[in-house]
Structures are given as structure tokens and as C-alpha cells.
Amino acid sequence: MSARHHLVTSQLENISWKVLEQYRDVIKEMIRGKSGIYALYNRDKLYYVGLASNLMTRLNQHLKDRHKRKWDKFSVYLTKKDEHMKELESLFLRIMKPTGNKVIGKFGGSVxxxxxxxxxxxxxxxxxxAGLLGGAIARNRRRSVTRNTRGTTVLAGLVGRKIGxxxxxxxxxxxxxxxxxxxxxxxGDVFESPTAAAKMIIEGRSVSGWNFWRYKDKKSGDWVPLANLRK
Structure with a gap:
């Protein structure tokens, strides 16, 4: 059995900035050259979150830069180098919204x-x-749904023969x-999505055509949801 690898290898939490100044060599021995995520606090409230390839250097910078005297405690989380670290930092920023961070985190490939x-x-x-008003409005709505789904045949390639x-x-x-x-x-009509076909029957209601339509499973003989074809 392969060994389990952890992202966070060690942590140092809620340490006063005075410890960093007065026992710099001790802290340096523990985190110098180490990468990870750090957090700065002001009166126990999160002030700033950051990612650093050298935690000791970054903390020293924050004792002198625009964050000087705006934080009184810090925490560091030493991590192994990982391709998702930047996204993890962005996640923290978007959820916690620290007052000291000027930019919001971004996700490169997220939609x-x-x-x-x-x-x-x-x-x-x-x-x-359309369901409430019925009549011509409902019919026009069904036609609109049908037109909007043309050209996007989501069922293509799922079956090798026609099925009922x-x-x-x-x-x-x-x-x-x-x-x-x-x-x-x-x-008498042709539809390119199961939902479009289902909406010809169900008027004025949201419906998932994948669950509305069923086909007969060869093995069990049961009528199962069309969605099973995508599994």
C-alpha cells in the first residue's frame, strides 16, 4: 500500500508578532526556505491571507511594508509544493474576504x-x-423550446440502434x-433533446427529459430512465 501524502506538513498558529521579532533565529530555523500559506490577524480577526515560497522572508516583509502595525498575530501552514496551491489561496480569499487583501482570488479554469x-x-x-396562461402562449413556448434545442443533439452516439x-x-x-x-x-415531430420532447407533453413546468423518458433495459426488463444511457 502506497504512503498517504498530506498537503500540509506542519503548522504554527496564533503566534504574536513580538515572538517573530524577539526570537527571529528560532522562527527562522523552523520555517526558513519553506513554502506554504500564512494568515495575519488583528485582535483575533483575520486581516490578510497569502501564499509564499519562503514564509520567513514574507513575514519579515510584512513587518515593514504597508501591513506594518496592522496585525499582531500570525499563523503559518507549511505545505508541499502542489499545482493547486494558488487556487487554494484564491479559495480562501473569496470565502474569507480579509480586509488587508486588495485583490480577490481568481480561478484559472473555473466557469x-x-x-x-x-x-x-x-x-x-x-x-x-405558459402553463398558467395556456392556449396559444403555451403552444408558442413549446415551439420556442424546440427551436432552441435544434443543432445540439445531446443523445448522439448513445445507442447503436433505435429504441422505444x-x-x-x-x-x-x-x-x-x-x-x-x-x-x-x-x-410526428423530431426533437434533438429529451427535454424538448418532454415539454410537448408537460406544459408550463420545468422537467428533465432524461428522467421523464424511459427505455426498456435488456438485462432487467425494467423501464429505466433515459439518463442511465449516460452512465
């Missing part, structure tokens, strides 16, 4: 989901309004076909 959330809420509101689909809604069974090219044929 901000706020815009997607806004679109999803708007879509859910449109579905709800079934859905149960309000005491009635609905049947459709999933084609080899990933399209769903239902009631």
Missing part, C-alpha cells in the same frame, strides 16, 4: 455559473407563465422513438 443560473431561472419563469421510449404522465402513457443519430421522434 462562473451565475449567467447560466440567470438563464435557467428565466426559462423556468417562462415555462411557469415510454413516459407516464397524468394517468397516460406516451410513446416515442430514439433514433440511431440521437433524435427523438414523437407525435
Amino acid at each position: 462562473n455559473l451565475r449567467q447560466q443560473l440567470n438563464k435557467s431561472i428565466k426559462s423556468a419563469d417562462d415555462d411557469k407563465r 421510449l415510454r413516459a407516464y404522465y397524468k394517468d397516460y402513457y406516451y410513446f416515442a422513438t430514439l433514433t440511431v443519430n440521437g433524435k427523438i421522434r414523437f407525435d
Whole structure:
């Protein structure tokens, strides 16, 4: 069994800045040349968080730079060099928002989901309004959903032959076909996503087509959610 590797190898917490000044050699012996994350506190409140390749040098700098006399205690967390350390520092900054840090942490490859959330809420509101008003508004909403999903065949490549689909809604069974090219044929129309096809049946409600439609599993003989094809 391979040995387990820990990110943090040792720590020194809530140490007065006076210890750093009066016992500099002792502290230096412990952390000189060591990398890690450090935190500065002012009256037990987090003031600043940073990442340093040499913790001793960085702490000495903060005794003289713009942070001078703005902190009275420090903590250091010695770590092994890791590719995620910078992101870890950014995570701390975004969550804790220390008053001494001027910049907010950034994530290089992260996607901000706020815009997607806004679109999803708007879509859910449109579905709800269409369901309440019904009639032509509901029909136009269903057509709009169908148009917006064209060109994004999310089911392509999931099956090697066409399979039958079934859905149960309000005491009635609905049947459709999933084609080899990933399209769903239902009631004379062709849909490129399971949700678009489901919304032709369910008016004015948010629905996941992956769970709404089911297919017959060969091994068990049960009708299982279409989502199982993605596993």
C-alpha cells in the first residue's frame, strides 16, 4: 500500500508578532526556505491571507511594508509544493474576504455559473407563465423550446440502434422513438433533446427529459430512465 501524502506538513498558529521579532533565529530555523500559506490577524480577526515560497522572508516583509502595525498575530501552514496551491489561496480569499487583501482570488479554469443560473431561472419563469396562461402562449413556448434545442443533439452516439421510449404522465402513457443519430421522434415531430420532447407533453413546468423518458433495459426488463444511457 502506497504512503498517504498530506498537503500540509506542519503548522504554527496564533503566534504574536513580538515572538517573530524577539526570537527571529528560532522562527527562522523552523520555517526558513519553506513554502506554504500564512494568515495575519488583528485582535483575533483575520486581516490578510497569502501564499509564499519562503514564509520567513514574507513575514519579515510584512513587518515593514504597508501591513506594518496592522496585525499582531500570525499563523503559518507549511505545505508541499502542489499545482493547486494558488487556487487554494484564491479559495480562501473569496470565502474569507480579509480586509488587508486588495485583490480577490481568481480561478484559472473555473466557469462562473451565475449567467447560466440567470438563464435557467428565466426559462423556468417562462415555462411557469405558459402553463398558467395556456392556449396559444403555451403552444408558442413549446415551439420556442424546440427551436432552441435544434443543432445540439445531446443523445448522439448513445445507442447503436433505435429504441422505444415510454413516459407516464397524468394517468397516460406516451410513446416515442430514439433514433440511431440521437433524435427523438414523437407525435410526428423530431426533437434533438429529451427535454424538448418532454415539454410537448408537460406544459408550463420545468422537467428533465432524461428522467421523464424511459427505455426498456435488456438485462432487467425494467423501464429505466433515459439518463442511465449516460452512465
